[in-house]
Amino acid sequence: MSKILITGGCGFVGSNLIRQIVEQGRDSRIVVLDNETMGSPRDLPDIDLDYHKGDICDPAAVSRAVSGCDTIIHLAANTRVIESIEDPTLNFEVNVRGTFNILMAARDAGVSRVVMASTGGAILGDVEPPVHEGMVPQPAAPYGASKLAAEGYGSAFSASYGMQVTALRFSNVYGPRSYRKGSAVAHFFKQALDGKPITVYGDGSQVRDFVFVADLCRGILQAIDANVSGAFQLGSGKPTTINELLTEMKKVVGTGRWPDVNFADWRAGEVRRTYCDITKARTGFGFEPATPLSQGLEATWQWFLSQVGDTAKK
């Protein structure tokens, strides 16, 4: 039986991924290392797993969790772009040193495969989309730099120590279990639930690539099964402006409950337009993000409503 360590397993992507592993009936023992900043094992009540509360910045905790595993899915990270501009040191410690700790422990324990969450837009900076793996990285914020450094160490450990390292460059992931996320879809739904206004930074023309979490998790598992290495973009492959996103979200929430939308100044350091070309993931391991935005938003809103015990949709 395979033994898979998932760092950040209590978080948004991790908790969805663990459910998908269980639903697929995979012959895998799941180990989780999580510091509980973005979730808790209470969010995975029905799942049989080996749980380690601990931080990826603590090499001893990492070694304990890695012991006996053949595969690591490294999701734990500090993911906020604007916060990384305000506090680049914390971002560095978690994303660079934390990933380095994971790779060292993997090397020392003879782990054969590490799959790590990375990012497309933030690594590449303000370039003309669609972004793809062949582009020269030019991060515009410390977050992108930290992920680029992590990918660099992954590549070096792969070449130097014979382990297989794959960097999956996630686009903007949304879906159920994102309650603790500050990202656009989660934040806008929470504002709608609370009856508070939404603030759009800029005029809403900024473009992102919104991928449904179940599609993304299928991609992660496909990448593992296909034994690929290197970097791959995982997104919907489709551009959506924030204004278009808000129009779709309003349809799902209903006009009666839809809050006011205010427009504020652009935030410094933000990428204006990014979406990705997913050809490499499609041909490399059959990645197919099939969920339309409207359907994914509906599933996400229903989950948010279920969290507040509210079944009245509109």
Ligand code: UDP
């Ligand atoms: N955004 C916004 N208001 C919010 C949250 C996000 O206008 O309350 C915008 C944000 O400025 C960005 C886009 O939505 O242009 C996506 O933001 P998110 O933080 O989800 O992802 P990222 O900027 O890291 O791609």
